[in-house]
Amino acid sequence: MIERTRFQPPEPPAGVVGGIEALCRQVRGDVIRMTTLAGSGHPGGSMSSTEIFALLWSQAAVDPENPRMKGRDRILVSHGHTSPAVYSVLGRLGFFDAGEAVRTFRLAGSPFEGHIERTVPGVELTTGNLGQGLSGACGFAIADRLAGFSNRIFVVMGDGEQQKGQIVEARRFAKAFGLSSITVVVDMNGLQISGRTADVMPVDLEAEYSSDGWEVIRVDGHDIPALYRALRPSGNPAGPRVVLAETVMGKGVSFMENDPQFHGRALTRAEAGRALAELGIPDDLDELAEARRAGRPAGRTFHSPCSGGAVLDNVGNPRTYPPDHKGDNRSAFGLALTDLASVNSDRVPLVFDCDLAASVKTEAFAKAYPSHFIQSGIMEHHTASAAGAASLADRVVFWADFGVFAVDETFNQHRLNDINMTNLKVVATHCGLDVGPDGKTHHCIKYLALMGSLRNCSVIVPADPNQTDRAVRFAAANPGNYFIAMGRSKTPVITGPDGTPLFGEGYRFVYGAHDLLKPGKDAVLVTMGSMCHRALEAAAILERRGIALEVISACCPVSLSPALLDRIRGFPLAVSYEDHDRETGLGSRIAVALSAERGAPPLLRLGVDGYGLSGDPEALYEMQGLLPEQVADTIEKRLGRLTSS
Ligand SMILES: Cc1ncc(C[n+]2csc(CCOP(=O)(O)OP(=O)(O)O)c2C)c(N)n1
Known part of the structure; x- marks a missing residue:
């Protein structure tokens, strides 16, 4: 057990340094075993970030017994490909069984996926597409500050990753909002997939972070006491801090060090044997491989990642806009x-x-x-x-x-x-x-x-x-x-047969339900959003021509209910009508849903074809044949063809 100091003593106790050193050796052994067993993964960056991860998860205010503890420090890893080291550190610090992580890393059905997953206890945010971790940290920092927590938010990132533009946005944001709870650690191993970061795309991190108003500390990222001091609470509470941690890719195994091929290549069986011997870790790869072959793990996640999504119990009194309301x-x-x-x-x-x-x-x-x-x-x-x-x-x-x-x-x-x-x-x-x-x-x-x-x-x-x-x-x-x-323009209030608002008093929104705006028998038109009132206009025009068009609003267009599909099936012609790309919108969704239905009617899809131009919306709709009059003509023509064929 490593004493958890929460970075309070000015120097790390000797026992803490010793404990972390021992942990790091084990972690490097795990990284080799995991990636070689899986035959893939990212050992190089995992081994350069090892001390950073070990220090953070052993010293910060987190609790392996209660990983979702309120007010905890949050540790985010933005370069999610360093998952082997993250899982090993977390497992060995008691968040879960490290053995399972080693044995099943990247195996179908295992929760220990190739990039870190929030379903794993201790992982704050799933990452993998580089450049988003600092933004996530800013979101947590803002929300936690509003909640009154005085916790710290740590973010570990790669140095190649610093080339991403979103990080610049996040840096500015953290400074603008005075997010002094944020401490970034950049693993400065100097390498990325294509070679030296300085050659691939040079970034002067010290100058950039400083000019964005951050406190910058440079440190040897494998020197545990120095790293510990750099991670202690800031003396500069006005802004965030970055720790530029100089590291060595593949640290700890002589033939891996500073070789970019090990960014994303697992060692062969023979190489792994040599690496484990160098690290002084027993070589149990053959037994582990046997256990891994024994079968894929039953798919499981530790917990539902969305548990506790905040909601408001009191939504107040809905407003009802009268039929003559002119608003958007x-x-x-x-x-x-x-x-x-x-x-x-x-x-x-x-x-x-x-x-x-x-x-x-x-x-x-x-x-x-x-x-x-x-x-x-x-x-x-x-x-x-x-x-x-x-x-x-x-x-x-x-x-x-x-x-x-x-x-x-x-x-x-x-x-x-x-x-x-x-x-x-x-x-x-x-x-x-x-x-x-x-x-x-x-x-x-x-x-x-x-x-x-x-x-x-x-x-x-x-x-x-x-x-x-x-x-x-x-x-x-x-x-x-x-x-x-929603659109931009004013949208008339939809009314029911009695002239009162259809979505007014007594209406309750139910996700997935469709809304019958007007019954009809000759054809059914399904629409959404700002086209609803235009669809009703088209129906009124057709009514005058003796055609009864039913109009339905599918306001939850990804959840087309069986009831809606049943209803559509009863008509000789179905029409979709939308202010959306015709090929990828509501009409396509209806077509796919109907394709599984027996006796589905032909579907006429009306929507935006190609890009629109600049102009008054009505003129743009006209160019696309989407004005109510045009829609009525098209439907009438199609119905005529249906009856004559
Ligand atoms: C947005 C995005 N682009 C590309 C990749 C593919 N990719 C994974 S790791 C990596 C290099 C990262 O370099 P660095 O941050 O220095 O990590 P290290 O090599 O030190 O592990 C790239 C390009 C990615 N994961 N995300």
Whole structure:
């Protein structure tokens, strides 16, 4: 057992240094055994980061018995390929059985995957695509500070990784928000896959971190007392600190040291034998290989990574916008957000913005709750990751942005959030051709294709301000990632047969349910969002021509219910109608769902074909044949052909 000092004594006790030295030798042996057994992995960086990991997890305020302890220090590893060393350190410090990690590393069904996974106790964030760890740390730091914790957040990164632009965004953010709880350690082994980092893409880390306002310390990353001193609480609480830890790739095994091939190559059986002998570790590789061959582990995870996703129990009283209301969905979102904050004064949501608060309607929230409004600047990659991590810290978190920035710009970050099973509510305004004159760079027409492809993300495309209000409250009251998409323009209130708002008093949002906007018998049209009212106009035109078009809003387009498919099946013609890329949106989803159905009707898909141009939305819809009159004509023509054939 190594004494846990929490970095309080000015010097590490001798027992601590000795304990960590012994641990590091074992860890290096584990790294060799794991990667050779698996036949792949990243031994070089694992062995240069070993002292850093061993010091952090043995000394920081973390508890192997209670890895999710409230107020714990958080240790993030951004270069997730160093998983062998991370798993070995955690296992040997008692977070789980190290033997299992060694035996099953990278084996199908094992929780010990090739890059570190948040399902493993002690791992704070799944990483693997480089450059996102510091952003995650910023999100945790913001959320933990609001929660009143005085914990520390450590982030270990690679030096090649420093070439990523998102890290620069995160550095600025950490300084701007005075995140002095953050200490970064860069493993400066000087090598990456293609050779020397200085040759691949030189980065002057000392100058860059200093000019971004960080405290910079340079240290020998294998010198445990020196590293310990560098990791002690900062004397400079105004800002974050980076420790540039000079290390040696493959440290501890003579023929691996400073050789970049060992960044990502496992040793052969014979090489591993020599390496273990050098380290003074018994060679049990043959027995381990036998045990590994005995069978794949039953797939298991230690715990559900999303357990405890924060929710708001009190969502206040929904607002009902009357039939003559002239407003946009984004304003309804902004008002619902301030409502949620006002009825949850002890659990105010955290709201991230990227310089668009006035347009995405979070300005009122920003004024009323400045401490919970995070102005991230034009740094969307960082923001997506930071907001995702913050949402894992027992806080309801919203990020509102234009569709093209909330989705297209940041898909990679959403994907990692999805893998981390975060609890983030992304609200994308300005979706579709509805954005109009800003032109094709600003038309987000792939939001369903992209966000709908994430496996842990619910997608809602509300029909009007009333449904937007309910959807926002629903997302805040339910755990998990939600993506809520809306256009820019004013959207009429949808009314029922009695002329009252369809999504008003008495309406309850249920995820996955579809909404019947108008019954009909001759054809069924399925739509979503800002096209709902246009679909109703098309239905009214057809009504005058004696054709009864049924109109359904599929406001949860990734969850097309069996009830909806059943309903569609009863019609001679189905039509999908969307302000989204026609090939990858609602129509495609319906086509796929219907392909498994017997007796499915032909499907006419109406949507955006190619990129739009710049202009008034109505003109852009006209160019795409998406105006209600055009839609009515197309449906009438198709029905005519059906009956004549
Ligand atoms: C965004 C991203 N691009 C590329 C890779 C592939 N990759 C994995 S490790 C690595 C080199 C990392 O170098 P460094 O940070 O110095 O780590 P070390 O070689 O010291 O282990 C690359 C390019 C990745 N994982 N993520």
